[in-house]
Amino acid sequence: MSLTPLKKGITLQELDLIGPLTVLGGEILEGGEVKAYAKGTYGDPGAPISAGYFGTDKGRYRLVYPFSEQATIMQGEVRITDESTGETHHFKAGDSWFITKGTSTVWEVLTDNYTKHYLSFNE
16 A cells, blocks of 8 residues: 655656657647656556546647546646537646546647646546
C-alpha cells in the first residue's frame, strides 16, 4: 500500500511526451499539432483502473472518451463542451469533473497548456 500526494501546479515539463494528440484518437480543430504528455501514478493506461497526470499544449480539439474518467485540473485552464448536451464548463486549477465512457467532448485549452490528474475506469 502507498500514499501518493498529487502535485498541484505540475507542468508539462515534468511529464513524458506521448506525441501528437491524434495518436490518442483526438481530432484537432484549432492549434496545429497539439502535443500530449502523461505520467502514470497507478496502473497502466489500458488497465481496468488507472490514474496519472495528463496534459496538452494550447489548442482546440475533440475527444470521444474511451473510458470513464474523474479528473482534477492541476494547472492551467480549459473549457470543455459536452457535444451531446451542448453544455460548456470552464475549469481551472482545483476544479474537477466526471465524464462517462463514449461522451464526445470539445476541449479548448485557454492557457499555454494545462495538466490534470485523472482516475480512469475501463468498463
